[in-house]
Structure formats: C-alpha cells, structure tokens
Amino acid sequence: MDNTKRPFIPSRAAFADLFTIGCSVMLLITSWYMWQSVDGMGMNLNIVVTAIAGLIFGLIGYYNPNLSRWTSIGAAVIGLNGILYYLTIYAETCQFEGTLTFSFWLAALATSGLFGQVVVSRAPSQVKQSMTTQDLTRGKRVRQRVSTSSIVLYTVMTFLAFIAMMPFLWMISTSFMTLGETINRTWIPSELQVCNYYEAWDTASFNIYFTNSLIIALTTIAGLLVVSILAAYAFAKIKFIGSGTLFTILLATLMVPQIVVMIPNFLVVNGQVFPIPETRSVFPFIEFGMGRDFSWMDTLAVLSVPFMGSAFSIFLLRQFFVQIPHELWEAARIDGAGHLRFLIQIVLPISRPAILTVTLLTFIASWNSLLWPLLVTQDPEKWRPITYGLQAFSDEAGTQIHLLMAGAFITILPMLILYFLTQKTFTEGIATTGLKG
Amino acid sequence: MAVQKKRTMSPLMRQQRRWGLIFLSPWVFGFLAFGLIPIIASLIFSFTDFRLTSGEAIQFNNFENWRRLFTQDTVIKDAILNTLRFAAIALPLSIVMPLLLAALLNSKYLFGKSIFRTLFYMPYVVPIISAIYIWRGMLGTEAGWINRILAEIGIKGPNWLQDAAFIYPALNIIGLWTLGNAMLIMLAAMQGVPTELYEAAKVDGAGPIRRFFSITIPMISPVIFYNLILSVIGIFRYFEVPYILREDQSANQAATMFPNVYLYKEGFALNDMGYASVLAWVIFVLAMGATILIFMSARFWVYYGAEERD
Numbered sequence: 001m002d003n004t005k006r007p008f009i010p011s012r013a014a015f016a017d018l019f020t021i022g023c024s025v026m027l028l029i030t031s032w033y034m035w036q037s038v039d040g041m042g043m044n045l046n047i048v049v050t051a052i053a054g055l056i057f058g059l060i061g062y063y064n065p066n067l068s069r070w071t072s073i074g075a076a077v078i079g080l081n082g083i084l085y086y087l088t089i090y091a092e093t094c095q096f097e098g099t100l101t102f103s104f105w106l107a108a109l110a111t112s113g114l115f116g117q118v119v120v121s122r123a124p125s126q127v128k129q130s131m132t133t134q135d136l137t138r139g140k141r142v143r144q145r146v147s148t149s150s151i152v153l154y155t156v157m158t159f160l161a162f163i164a165m166m167p168f169l170w171m172i173s174t175s176f177m178t179l180g181e182t183i184n185r186t187w188i189p190s191e192l193q194v195c196n197y198y199e200a201w202d203t204a205s206f207n208i209y210f211t212n213s214l215i216i217a218l219t220t221i222a223g224l225l226v227v228s229i230l231a232a233y234a235f236a237k238i239k240f241i242g243s244g245t246l247f248t249i250l251l252a253t254l255m256v257p258q259i260v261v262m263i264p265n266f267l268v269v270n271g272q273v274f275p276i277p278e279t280r281s282v283f284p285f286i287e288f289g290m291g292r293d294f295s296w297m298d299t300l301a302v303l304s305v306p307f308m309g310s311a312f313s314i315f316l317l318r319q320f321f322v323q324i325p326h327e328l329w330e331a332a333r334i335d336g337a338g339h340l341r342f343l344i345q346i347v348l349p350i351s352r353p354a355i356l357t358v359t360l361l362t363f364i365a366s367w368n369s370l371l372w373p374l375l376v377t378q379d380p381e382k383w384r385p386i387t388y389g390l391q392a393f394s395d396e397a398g399t400q401i402h403l404l405m406a407g408a409f410i411t412i413l414p415m416l417i418l419y420f421l422t423q424k425t426f427t428e429g430i431a432t433t434g435l436k437g
Numbered sequence: 438m439a440v441q442k443k444r445t446m447s448p449l450m451r452q453q454r455r456w457g458l459i460f461l462s463p464w465v466f467g468f469l470a471f472g473l474i475p476i477i478a479s480l481i482f483s484f485t486d487f488r489l490t491s492g493e494a495i496q497f498n499n500f501e502n503w504r505r506l507f508t509q510d511t512v513i514k515d516a517i518l519n520t521l522r523f524a525a526i527a528l529p530l531s532i533v534m535p536l537l538l539a540a541l542l543n544s545k546y547l548f549g550k551s552i553f554r555t556l557f558y559m560p561y562v563v564p565i566i567s568a569i570y571i572w573r574g575m576l577g578t579e580a581g582w583i584n585r586i587l588a589e590i591g592i593k594g595p596n597w598l599q600d601a602a603f604i605y606p607a608l609n610i611i612g613l614w615t616l617g618n619a620m621l622i623m624l625a626a627m628q629g630v631p632t633e634l635y636e637a638a639k640v641d642g643a644g645p646i647r648r649f650f651s652i653t654i655p656m657i658s659p660v661i662f663y664n665l666i667l668s669v670i671g672i673f674r675y676f677e678v679p680y681i682l683r684e685d686q687s688a689n690q691a692a693t694m695f696p697n698v699y700l701y702k703e704g705f706a707l708n709d710m711g712y713a714s715v716l717a718w719v720i721f722v723l724a725m726g727a728t729i730l731i732f733m734s735a736r737f738w739v740y741y742g743a744e745e746r747d
Contacts, residue, residue: 147546149546150546150547153541153544153546153547154547157541157542157547157553160538160541160557161553161556161557164556164557164559164560164614165556165559166575166582167560167568167571167572167575167614168559168560168571170571170574170575171571171574174574182580185579185580185585226463227463227464227467228464230460230461230463230464231460231461231463231464233460234456234457234460234461235461238453238456238457238460239453239457240450240453240457240458241450241454242454243457243461246461246465249468250464250468253468253472255666255670255724255725255728256472256476256721256724257670257673257674257697257720257721257724258674259674259676259697259700259701259717259720260476260717260718260720260721260724261471261472261475261476261479261717262717263479263482263700263704263710263713263714263717264474264475264476264478264479264482264714264717265471265475267475267478267482267710268470268471268474268475268478270489305467306467306471308463308467309463309464309466309467309468309471309472314464338456339456339460364562367564368563368564368565368566370564370565370566370677371676371677375705386564387564387565387566387567390564390566390567390570391566391681394570394685395685401574404570405570405571405574408567408570408571409567411564411566411567412563412564412567415562415563415564416559416562416563418562419558419559419562420555423555427554427555427558427621430558430618430622430625431622431624431625
C-alpha cells in the first residue's frame with residue numbers, strides 16, 4: 001500500500017544497523033577523546049575492541065540484511081560486555097569517591113546503545129503491513145468518537161496506572177537518596193546516589209545470589225520442560241486405560257496448597273521419610289553441590305527437582321497439544337514415525353509459543369520463590385537464591401532503607417527486563433491459560 | 438478413529454499403553470516422591486511426637502497432637518478467624534477489581550490499550566519479597582507515601598500495619614497490586630465474547646451497563662469461576678506477606694497470625710513436626726472443603742453453553 005512509494009527511506013532492519021554503526025562510531029570518538037585528555041583513563045583496549053567489533057557487526061548487518069539478526073545479537077553481546085566493564089570501573093570510582101567525566105557517560109551511553117539495538121524489531125515487513133492496516137482502521141474509528149466518555153476513561157485509567165506505578169516510583173526514588181534524605185522524608189533525592197546500588201550489591205554479595213538464582217532457574221526449566229512435555233503429550237495424544245484417572249489426579253494436585261506438602265517435602269529431602277539417593281550418585285556429571293550424607297539440604301537439586309513436575313505446566317501444555325489435529329499423527333505414523341519422533345519433529349516446533357510461555361512462567365516462579373529456599377538453604381555460602389539473599393540483607397541493612405530499596409530494585413530488574421522483552425508472547429500466553437479453565 | 442481402534446485393538450492398545458506410561462513415568466515419579474508419599478507421611482507424622490532436634494526414635498503419642506488441636510489450641514481458632522476476616526475483603530476484591538479493570542481496558546474508546554495493560558501487569562512479575570519491602574515502606578506511618586499523600590489532603594493516615602483495624606485493608610492493598618494476572622485472563626475472555634450478542638442487545642435497547650451484566654458477565658463466568666478458585670487457594674497458601682512483616686515486628690502480631698504462619702512457627706521455629714503435620718491437615722481439609730463448595734455452587738452461576746469442554 002504505502003511501502004512502494006518511498007524506496008529511499010531505509011527499512012526497519014537497516015535503521016537498527018545504522019544505529020549500531022552510530023553507537024560504535026560514537027564509542028570510537030569518545031575513546032579517542034578519553035585517550036587524549038588527561039583523564040587517567042588511558043587508551044583502553046576493551047573499549048576500542050568493542051567499538052571496532054560493533055562497527056564491523058553494524059556494517060555486515062547493513063549490507064547483508066539476511067545476517068542482520070545475527071550481527072545484532074553479536075553487537076548486543078559485546079555491548080553487554082562493555083556495560084559490565086563500565087559497571088566495574090564505576091564500582092571502583094564509587095569506592096574511591098572519584099568523579100566521572102562527561103566522556104565516560106557518553107561512552108557508557110554508546111555501549112548501552114549497542115546492547116539496546118537488539119530490541120528494535122527486525123521482523124519481515126509483511127507482518128508489519130497487516131498490522132498497520134488494522135491500526136489505521138482502529139485509529140479511524142476512535143478518532144470519530146472522541147467524546148467526553150473517552151476523556152473520562154483516560155483520566156480514570158491514567159490515575160489507576162499512576163497508583164499501580166507509585167510503589168515503583170517510591171522504590172526508585174528512595175534507592176537514590178542519601179541516608180539523611182530518607183530520614184528527612186524528602187520526596188525526590190536532590191542528587192542521584194548511584195553508588196547506593198554498588199554498596200547494596202557489594203555488601204549483600206548479590207553477585208553470588210544472582211548466579212545462584214540464574215542456575216537454579218535454568219536447571220528447573222530444563223528439567224521441567226522434559227518432564228512436562230512428555231507428560232502433557234501422553235495426556236493429550238496417547239489414549240490408554242488409566243490416563244483419565246491420572247489426569248484427574250493431576251488436576252487435584254493443582255488444588256492442594258503448597259504449604260501442606262511443605263513439611264513432608266522438607267523431611268523427604270532431609271532423608272527422614274524414605275532413603276533418598278545421594279545427589280552425586282544421581283547426577284554424576286553435574287556438580288549438584290555436596291549435601292550432608294543422604295540429605296539434599298543446601299544443594300542445587302533440592303531447589304530445582306521438586307518443581308520439575310509442575311502440574312500447571314503439564315496442564316497448560318496439554319491444552320495446547322490437544323488442539324494439534326489427529327491427522328498429523330496418523331500421517332506421521334504411516335511414514336513410520338513413533339511417538340517420540342512425532343513429538344520431537346512435529347509437535348515441538350508447532351508448540352513453540354506454549355513452550356515459551358511455560359518457560360517464562362517457570363523462570364519467574366523460580367526466581368521469585370521464597371518459602372522453600374527459606375527452609376532448605378541454611379548455608380549462605382552455597383545455593384542461597386537472590387530472594388533469600390534480599391531477606392538476609394534486610395536484616396543486615398536494618399534502617400538503611402535506601403540500600404534495601406537499591407537491593408530490591410536489583411532483584412526486580414531482571415524480571416522487568418525479561419517481561420518487557422517477551423511481553424507479547426507473555427501476555428498472549430497468560431491470556432490463554434484461563435480460556436479453557 | 439473409534440473404528441480403527443476396534444480393528445487393531447489389542448496390539449495397538451498395548452503399545453499405546455506402554456508409550457503412555459513411559460512418557461508419564463517422570464511425572465509419576467515426581468508426584469509419588471513429592472506429592473503422594475509426603476501427604477501420607479504427614480498423616481502418619483501427625484500421630485507422632487516427631488521433633489527434628491531430638492535424635493530419639495519417633496513414637497506414636499496416642500492422638501496427643503489431635504487432642505491438642507481440639508481441646509487446648511486457641512491460636513488455630515484465631516488464625517482461622519483472621520483468615521476469614523482477610524478473605525471477607527480479599528475474595529470480593531480479587532474478583533471485582535480485575536473485572537473492573539478488564540472492562541475498562543476492553544472499552545473501544547481506549548486507545549493505546551497495550552501501554553495500560555503492560556503497566557497493570559508489571560507488578561505481577563515482581564518477586565514477592567521485594568514487593569513486601571516496598572509496601573512496608575509505602576505504608577509506613579510517618580515516611581510512607583500513602584500517609585503523606587493523605588496528609589497533603591488533610592487526612593491523618595492510620596498506622597496501617599500495627600492497627601488491628603487497618604491491617605487487613607493494608608494486606609489487601611499489597612495483594613491488589615498483583616491483580617494483573619487475573620485482569621489479563623478476564624480481558625482475554627471478554628475479547629472472546631461474540632460481538633453479535635452485543636449488537637443484538639443494542640437493537641433490543643439495552644444500555645452499556647445492562648449489556649455488561651447480562652452479556653459480558655454470564656459469558657465470561659467460567660473465567661470468573663477459575664479466578665475465584667485461584668483466589669481461594671491463594672488465601673489458603675497466604676504466607677509470605679504476613680510472615681515477613683511479622684519477622685521484623687513491623688506488623689500487628691495477633692492480627693497477622695494466619696494458619697500457615699502458625700504452621701511454620703510450630704514446625705520450623707519450635708521443631709514440632711508432629712503438630713505442624715496436624716496443622717497442615719487442617720489447612721488441607723479447609724482448602725478442600727472451600728474448593729468443593731465453590732465447585733458445587735458452579736452449576737448455579739457458571740455458564741458453559743458457549744464453550745465446548747473436553
């Protein structure tokens with residue numbers, strides 16, 4: 001419709017690549033400037049390499065749009081490396097009470113740009129086109145009916161959204177204050193105390209908890225996907241005597257409050273109910289952490305294995321698998337495929353959205369879980385996750401609410417980033433969970 | 438399919454059964470190890486004097502735990518009453534508020550829905566522990582933003598967390614922050630209601646409010662039912678918020694004694710696993726009872742006509 005009339009405007013993908021190139025050039029210039037000026041920063045190899053690599057990625061992506069997606073990921077990775085590098089420099093200056101110059105901020109901004117360009121959509125233009133026609137009609141209809149009710153609606157919604165956002169605002173505002181400002185009850189900090197974040201990160205040893213939580217979440221997801229995909233497939237596509245009963249049991253477990261099985265589960269992983277195998281003998285190749293003899297306390301296994309058979313995930317995937325037409329299975333079977341082959345080659349590729357939803361929900365549930373870690377991780381040096389880390393930090397930080405809020409924000413941030421990056425899949429996935437309740 | 442099944446009956450069925458059991462075995466194992474056996478074990482433990490600290494052998498103690506529950510224990514009675522007080526506000530709110538927000542979001546006058554949807558859903562992904570600390574600050578008597586905003590308009594804000602009259606509203610404010618999930622599910626259901634129904638009703642002269650109550654609500658009643666079940670289960674697993682707020686003495690101790698908190702205290706602070714198992718069974722039975730009641734009520738108000746159930 002309108003795309004044929006403007007050949008000179010670069011496409012969306014090209015725009016992202018130009019953005020990458022721009023960031024790299026800016027980074028090169030600022031690193032040159034920092035080298036020249038007597039900042040004490042010196043000529044830094046890390047920055048220069050990041051800038052040149054970003055430039056190469058950008059150029060490849062611009063001249064070869066097919067590779068654009070991959071070069072964008074490459075640029076994001078080196079951008080992330082750059083961001084981490086700046087964070088370490090910044091942490092050092094926080095310790096030494098130094099100040100940072102304008103060029104430093106510029107370079108940091110450029111690296112963030114390198115990382116951030118990955119968000120710019122590089123979707124093929126067909127999808128976009130159908131979207132725009134829809135948008136246009138919707139826009140027209142709305143424009144015809146701008147009325148008092150619409151104004152009232154906007155006022156109400158903005159007000160409600162503001163209320164919902166208020167706790168975030170409070171947290172962010174407080175996290176940038178000095179201790180004095182939190183006591184004197186100022187609304188907004190007079191100067192942003194970015195170093196609060198460094199202090200919280202450092203004193204609460206969030207780096208350990210952060211990696212712990214990440215590993216726990218990824219292990220849980222890996223195990224859960226295997227268990228629940230197999231089970232969901234069996235419930236959805238294999239008819240056999242007894243599957244109905246088992247499915248009823250599955251649904252019944254959805255109704256049991258978690259806390260009811262918590263005590264016995266705690267005793268199970270303690271080895272008090274029935275003898276459990278030593279974690280090392282079950283997972284010989286993975287360092288699951290050494291438990292005390294025949295107890296899973298303070299191991300990776302205890303934080304991940306009990307959540308792998310999630311009834312909710314099985315239910316969700318089953319609802320999706322049921323919709324796959326039976327003819328596909330018939331055709332696959334005529335071609336000589338068994339259930340496992342059919343599952344891997346046909347069902348899994350079709351069900352990507354459902355699997356992604358389950359993955360995201362599991363990641364969030366695992367990252368946010370508190371009650372179970374409270375019970376089974378007693379040694380802070382081992383597998384304590386970030387939520388427990390924050391709880392322990394709260395006891396430590398006590399009245400220093402600005403540090404506590406910085407810690408809270410550190411804990412929340414990965415979830416928010418994940419949510420914004422996967423928002424579309426996520427909201428659609430959630431919406432379908434209730435539809436067949 | 439049915440015909441085919443009959444024709445190749447026994448070998449195919451045996452094969453199907455074998456594959457089904459192989460595929461299900463990881464889950465069945467997990468369910469036995471972390472579901473069924475623990476539940477049975479906890480029933481057995483409830484008749485014993487099991488303590489984690491004492492190295493002695495576990496002994497049956499002659500229904501001592503259950504006798505304590507029915508004759509001596511007043512805490513559990515208070516805890517259940519607290520749950521009822523909390524639920525009296527929480528249950529209606531947990532249905533009405535998401536419904537209201539979803540209805541507003543579903544309005545055709547609203548442009549840029551996705552921004553509002555994103556904002557309302559955002560608190561749901563926040564880890565509960567962070568949310569608790571944020572709200573503890575927000576609800577603070579002196580420095581909390583809520584009381585300060587109230588002070589700006591000339592109202593003296595209450596001591597939200599310590600005052601027994603305000604603790605349940607405060608807990609519900611914290612709970613309402615994460616209504617995004619229910620809202621999203623209801624919104625999706627509302628978008629699935631066929632537009633012909635609304636057009637027909639309009640022709641018959643029904644106003645927007647009439648249309649909402651006579652078409653939207655009945656049509657999405659299965660989803661309301663689903664959310665109601667989730668809320669009820671949520672109330673019986675309500676633990677983190679009162680537990681953390683009690684820990685540092687920032688909340689009223691008596692009013693935040695919920696059954697789960699009590700269970701945690703008995704089992705893991707006092708190490709009395711036997712009595713904690715009794716409490717677990719009390720919670721289990723209450724939760725099951727409430728769920729069954731709601732399921733039984735479903736046929737009076739849940740409309741399944743538009744959905745095929747499989």
